[in-house]
Amino acid sequence: MTRIFNFSSGPAILPESVLIEAQQAIWDLNGSGLGLLECSHRSSLFESVLYSAADRLTRLLQLDSDQAVLFLQGGASAQFFLVPMNFLRGGRATYLDTGVWSTKAIAEARRFGTVDVPFSSAQSQFDHVPKPGEWGDLPAQTAYLHYTSNNTVYGTQYDYIPDSKGVPLVGDLSSDILSKPIDGSRFHLIYAGAQKNLGPSGVVVVVVRRSWLDKADKNIPSLLQYQNQVDNDSMVNTPPTFGIYVIDRMCAWIEAQGGLSVVAAKNQAKAAKLYGAIDATDFWRGTVQPSSRSLMNICFRSPSPNLDAEFIRFAESRGLSGLKGHRSVGGMRAGMYNGQTEAAVDALVSLLSEFEKTHG
Template sequence: MERVFNFNAGPATLPLAVLEEAQRELLNYKGTGMSVMEISHRSKEYEAINNEAEANMKELLGLGSNYRVLFLQGGASTQFAMVPMNFLGAGQKADYILTGSWSEKALKEAQKIGQTHVAATTQEGNYVRIPKADEIQLSEAPAYIHLTSNNTIFGTQWQSFPDFGDIPLIADMSSDILCKPFDANKFALIYAGAQKNLGPSGVTVVIIRQDMIEKASTKLPSMLRYDIHAKNNSLYNTPPSFSVYMVNLVLCWLKAQGGLAAMEKHNLEKAALIYDVIDSSNGFYKGHADKDSRSIMNITFRLLNEDLEKAFASEATKAGLIGLKGHRSVGGMRASIYNAMSREGCQALADFMKEFMRKNG
């Protein structure tokens, strides 16, 4: 079977080895005579998957017993509301750093719950960069600070994270979690929809510090309470069991690749193949993001005109390079090169870009 190079922003490409392992186990998981999709979420076999996935995530991030990993549903979009519902109390204010569409959406949901403050924004200029540290102006005693670590639409990424001391720092890391080492202990809560860099759609990973679980609101419906999900080991209701199983396979694959340091090296090399073509094209290709804010997960660029962009997308698809059309907010092209995208795929795109420029430049 011939596979294409899938540059879609999400749901996105998965490691071939993971897909093959899931294929081998699809009909009979570890001698149960059933698929993972069929076994009870109360069975010892599924609880082992759930527990191993939590342990693997904490190991990769270097987190101790003061953190829990929850496997929830509803995507990052539900977390946009769930975070302020649990942690933004009456008379409090939450600070948001805006770097793109997803942080805007997170802010919009929080505004429905309580008071908010925009601590920094790079909206002027259409989000071509991440704010500098001296541009971040916090409100007085915020309940928490929220940021989005990587911006799929605009192709920008935090190169390092600010430190706000004892103020809880919360991050949406849906599109770049586990792409490189970082100090996860800086964060009170991290959430990520799995379908970009962790696994298939259907499960949302929430990494939450124990003190945040203890201060979460107890007045919410049960499905919106972090403490309920933590107490029940993510098994309060029927979980997205196959998606959690797939996430665990991806986590095992990451460990086998050498962990986050090895993954960062891999991702930097892949991204350089494409960015080097953009930078050496004499303006034929123009990157959207400022160089010091560039993402190693989502590479956004435009061509000289829209006719060329349409031709580029069409010819790329015929060449087996799928999902390169950019988001309407930016236009042009977007290559999503998450952990599972191979160096071979990025080299194929770089070669295609060079040849397209040769024919049309």
């Protein structure tokens, strides 16, 4: 089989070496004679996988001993309601609104309390994220500050961690987690769907402070309590075993590359190459403010929607898949996650030039 170039924004491309490891583990997990998909989650064989994944994430995210790593289900979207269900409890929280996913998180949080939204870029079609501190002082008694670090639909990204001034910080890091070094110890809670930089769909990583759990609601269903998940090492019920295995292998791959500093440099170089091609001409145009550009999701357009559609068909005929923009905004969108290759980016840059010559 000849593999094509995959620019999907999720589920997204994974390194071929990780895919091969997963393929082999499905048949025989770590030389056990037992396949990963048929291995009991209660066995020592699988527990070693789960603990290895948690340990690797702890190192890569620079977590401290008060922070627990969980592997849950329901995707990041389930965390939109689980975070306020556990910690809002009729109080108030502050959310920064920078795209589709933060807007959905705000709507869910309002079921559980008062939500202040001191910053939103909705009126400018979510073309930027706030400058540090642009949201102003947080109201008294704010339970937490929530932000979405990278916005896949519109292609914007924070290049900093918001300073919450001592208020618990919650981050939806779904689409740029482990794409660059980060001080994870600054957060009270992190959540991230795996299907961008970490692994397959079906598993979400949650990092939560044990000391914050004292403030969590104890009168919600036990499966939905973070405390219960922490107490049971993510195994209140059967966890997503395959996804956890791939996360462990993906983290091992990052470490083998030389760590997050090396991965970040590669991601920056790939993005610079594609943004450079877009900016070099009047035919192609980016859709967000340069200071807020995402390194993970590069959104761009041609002079017309008809040409956008023609380019997407042209790219697919050349073996470049997944470039169609989100259905709500149109245009093109290139997924540039950790697993994306330089060869794929070079092929896309070349295609942009070729298409412009025949349609410009």
